[in-house]
Ligand SMILES: Nc1ncnc2c1ncn2[C@@H]1O[C@H](COP(=O)(O)OP(=O)(O)OP(=O)(O)O)[C@@H](O)[C@H]1O
């Protein structure tokens with residue numbers, strides 16, 4: 001590993017480096033690793049007392065998914081103190097796992113078992129860590145379970161069709177809802193079954209219900225007198241056909257899984273999305289993020305009334321408290337390969353929901369952690385929300401430029417790598433696997449970006465080639 005000597009000192013005071021909260025509260029912290037620079041041993045902690053947006057960059061195989069896994073492990077370590085985290089505030093986490101590599105956190109490392117476990121155990125043990133069980137639950141969109149290969153205990157996630165926005169419907173059917181006849185047909189059908197109701201060709205009436213099913217949408221497409229009059233047969237046929245295949249998906253049956261069952265305080269839900277077709281993946285991500293934002297917006301509003309409104313009666317206070325506890329805890333959303341869902345120039349329902357979540361979420365107790373191998377391909381409006389950057393090795397000039405420009409701490413005034421003068425680009429090119437340049441805009445005592453070695457994982461890392 002190269003030897004790094006950077007000036008000035010990373011912080012004015014010696015001891016652990018703790019960064020991530022503008023007020024340096026330190027009530028909630030995750031162990032990221034230690035300083036990889038010349039000098040005394042210093043742990044590096046991410047202060048997660050407040051909400052934030054954090055990004056891990058790095059070219060293939062340099063440690064991004066591993067680092068995201070380190071964050072996830074810390075968030076799943078439970079209330080109180082452990083070797084990898086100190087957590088007081090109830091928070092949940094949701095991993096939107098498009099590669100299906102994070103479920104492995106349910107597996108402890110040990111010196112017995114398959115060779116891969118023993119290998120990862122040896123790395124962990126050499127660096128003085130031990131494994132512990134974490135609070136991780138695994139979910140998969142209903143219908144995409146694979147009992148023949150899945151580990152036990154995978155939970156099916158259901159989504160209510162009523163939670164889809166018109167844009168989601170457009171995305172699902174790959175049509176423009178506002179300009180294409182097929183899109184307008186879907187919009188009309190949704191409007192009729194959810195709100196207006198409709199008259200069937202046999203003269204019977206159907207009443208609109210906010211919580212509707214695919215079966216009701218199909219009934220509307222088959223029998224709604226207005227719709228049958230206003231749309232051509234080819235348009236009707238094509239939408240009915242696709243509606244029928246979506247109606248058959250277990251994902252959309254029933255009333256939708258309450259998010260409170262999925263996201264729970266001091267626990268992480270890993271949602272495996274690898275098997276789900278892209279169009280559906282985008283809609284699921286959009287629906288979930290919008291729901292989280294909506295629920296947390298209301299919960300934090302109610303919490304502020306409890307905190308600030310001295311005129312509340314006892315009964316009002318109790319009812320607000322009940323509302324808060326029936327909502328969602330503060331939440332971290334973690335996403336690997338983020339450029340896939342929120343890439344430059346993409347205007348998908350998922351990217352819109354992710355950007356909105358990143359922009360507005362902090363006010364409502366919502367944090368975001370993303371990883372990408374191509375920071376230059378990440379949506380600008382998401383990048384601009386990032387306060388903490390953990391950049392592993394980057395060699396492509398356009399990506400290194402984005403990472404170097406995006407450093408959130410002042411640059412070091414002097415850098416030497418193996419005794420030779422270098423610049424930030426030089427550091428980014430030289431970093432070894434698991435090392436990263438760490439910078440944070442919310443760290444008053446951090447005087448500059450610093451080179452860190454990310455700690456070993458204490459549960460199985462699933463991001464290797466198999
Ligand atoms: N902090 C670390 N400590 C020990 N080993 C690490 C560390 N970071 C990464 N590694 C090793 O590097 C390998 C690749 O890491 P990782 O899966 O995170 O790569 P990646 O950057 O996500 O790559 P890809 O772009 O291919 O997804 C891991 O399987 C692990 O063996």
Ligand SMILES: [Mg+2]
Pocket residue numbers: 064065066336463
């Ligand atoms: Mg990866």
